[in-house]
Amino acid sequence: MTAxxxxxxxxxxxxxxxxxxxxxxxxxxxxxLAWIGAFFFIPIGFMLxxxxxxxxxxxxxxxxxxxxxxxxxTRSYLLEGLTNSIEVALITTAISVIVAYPIAxxxxxxxxxxxxxVLLILAILPFWTSYLVRSYAWTVVLGDLxxxxxxxxxxxxxxxxxxxxxxxxxxxxxxxHFFVMLLTLTIYANxxxxxxxxxxxxxxxxxxxxxxxxxxxxPLSLPGIMVGAFLTFVVCIGDYITPQILxxxxxxxxxxxxxxxxxxxxxxxxxxxxxxVLMLTVTCAYFLTARWLRLDRL
Amino acid sequence: xxxxxxxxxxLYLVLAYVFIFLPVVVLVMFSFTSRDLPLPPxxxxxxxxxxxxxxxxxxxxxxxxxxxxxxISSLVATFLGFLGAYGVARHKTRWDGLIRYAMMAPITxxxxxxxxxxxxxxxxxxxxKSLWVVGIGHVVLNLPICFAIILAGMGDHQRNIEQAAHDxxxxxxxxxxxxxxxxxxxxxxxxxxxxxxxSWDEFIIAFLLTRFExxxxxxxxxxxxxxxxxxxNAAGSLVFLISICLVLAAVVLTMRxxxx
Numbered sequence: 001m002t003a004x005x006x007x008x009x010x011x012x013x014x015x016x017x018x019x020x021x022x023x024x025x026x027x028x029x030x031x032x033l034a035w036i037g038a039f040f041f042i043p044i045g046f047m048l049x050x051x052x053x054x055x056x057x058x059x060x061x062x063x064x065x066x067x068x069x070x071x072x073x074t075r076s077y078l079l080e081g082l083t084n085s086i087e088v089a090l091i092t093t094a095i096s097v098i099v100a101y102p103i104a105x106x107x108x109x110x111x112x113x114x115x116x117x118v119l120l121i122l123a124i125l126p127f128w129t130s131y132l133v134r135s136y137a138w139t140v141v142l143g144d145l146x147x148x149x150x151x152x153x154x155x156x157x158x159x160x161x162x163x164x165x166x167x168x169x170x171x172x173x174x175x176x177h178f179f180v181m182l183l184t185l186t187i188y189a190n191x192x193x194x195x196x197x198x199x200x201x202x203x204x205x206x207x208x209x210x211x212x213x214x215x216x217x218x219p220l221s222l223p224g225i226m227v228g229a230f231l232t233f234v235v236c237i238g239d240y241i242t243p244q245i246l247x248x249x250x251x252x253x254x255x256x257x258x259x260x261x262x263x264x265x266x267x268x269x270x271x272x273x274x275x276x277v278l279m280l281t282v283t284c285a286y287f288l289t290a291r292w293l294r295l296d297r298l
Numbered sequence: 299x300x301x302x303x304x305x306x307x308x309l310y311l312v313l314a315y316v317f318i319f320l321p322v323v324v325l326v327m328f329s330f331t332s333r334d335l336p337l338p339p340x341x342x343x344x345x346x347x348x349x350x351x352x353x354x355x356x357x358x359x360x361x362x363x364x365x366x367x368x369x370i371s372s373l374v375a376t377f378l379g380f381l382g383a384y385g386v387a388r389h390k391t392r393w394d395g396l397i398r399y400a401m402m403a404p405i406t407x408x409x410x411x412x413x414x415x416x417x418x419x420x421x422x423x424x425x426x427k428s429l430w431v432v433g434i435g436h437v438v439l440n441l442p443i444c445f446a447i448i449l450a451g452m453g454d455h456q457r458n459i460e461q462a463a464h465d466x467x468x469x470x471x472x473x474x475x476x477x478x479x480x481x482x483x484x485x486x487x488x489x490x491x492x493x494x495x496x497s498w499d500e501f502i503i504a505f506l507l508t509r510f511e512x513x514x515x516x517x518x519x520x521x522x523x524x525x526x527x528x529x530x531n532a533a534g535s536l537v538f539l540i541s542i543c544l545v546l547a548a549v550v551l552t553m554r555x556x557x558x
Contacts, residue, residue: 023470024471024474025389025470028384029381029382029385029386029389031378031381032378032379032382032401032441033382033397033400033401035378035438036400036403036404036441039416039434039435039437039438040404040415040438041400043415043416043419044411046415046418046422047418050418050422099314102314103310103311103314106307106308106310106311107311110307110308111311121549122315123315123318125319125542126319126322128538129321129322129325129534129538130537130538130541131499131501132499132515132518132519132522133518133530133538134322136522137321137325137531137534138321139526140324140325140328140336140337141320141321141324143337143526145335146337146338147320147338150338177317177321180314180317234406234408238410239408239410240410240502241501255408255502258414262417268417268421272414272418275410275414278411279407282406282407282408
């Protein structure tokens, strides 16, 4: 087939064969769209609506009010869930980027190419343990009789076991462990796409190794960092399991407060309003980072 | 820069890998302990905790629930994802951008939000919680992944094969069934495998939307409240093993397709 004939063939597919076949192609997108509409967009719209209702005796009172939102912003035990969550997510994101960047950098620039792939697959292998099981495994590692405390006391560095479990630090550690894998991947994918010619050119013009990194490599790898950081923030702030298992009940994060509203208080409108606040926080994060989030550039 | 020289960078890499693998190694290692707690010193190896799983009725039931849930919801998600990708790739309209955006939308919110939406909706409609509702939620969260993977596998060269089938007199349905589907098999299988791992691992939607028929992650979470136990290590290691096998299958298949 010549190029010309192929093009004609394509034109024929779109224009000259309307009746019999094209209907099938035209209809194909409808079932998945219907599913997402019925079980994603409509339920979320419904959740928005219910968040403006209140709980009444024996059910819900569908009178429009912003009471729930007012409570979230004024009652300290509810507001703390939100501020704690934002703090933990920001700390996690910052530490994860700092830990992951050198891993990605060494993998991309210092390790021979044939090893890169193997090491990368190894680096994300623990990603596939269930996140629940991974958090549980950390409680075992961090426990009073866990490996960390046993090692430290055998080295004579501590006389009494450190309290590591059920703290904010444990939650952050569990999160960082998970997101370092994710960020290594996005940053690595970005780094290997930067042409080495830029660095060679900078070196030829007399830039030191550090200048080369600071002025060339780092700015060019910003999209990879931001995509990973955004994903980290979003997944982190919506996660219930890690803070629940590793953080214990000492301080509540937003998803934990939401579950408490559902299970103990039985206040669905309040839980819905808090979920909306969670969504809004993520939306804010999106707009703050949007100019770097061209996913197709990765 | 070609050879691996031991220096600060490599040292950092080694430390990072120790950090990344520490919980997994501890998890798997202490699933073989013969003691009653998953703590050092390690004694064993013993398979008693794996044997315990096989004799634990609740655990087996939860595992069967999880496998059925993941299997059925991933099949549906793969099928719908294929339809979406097929429609978008083969029939250009001015709504394409919007359709793609709608298909990918569930990926932009937390699982918790998807679960909450379904929970309040089903509650308000007076419908009971069940594994089926969890399955509906799992299809929602896996559809974008299936759609993206299958769309990426629907290249132009495949369109040419379809065109050839048309030229030889095949109807659209015939071309779809006998040409497109067989050619797309690796992508479809990869999408299915990945969906399966996500659904099989998923906790919060299953936690919110089931009451009595629990999935494995929900059961493990309940067991966790009673404290650590090598049984959890053994169950966790099994979950890990199954996920890894599925992911490797998906990776091998997509790589083979890319080469072929």
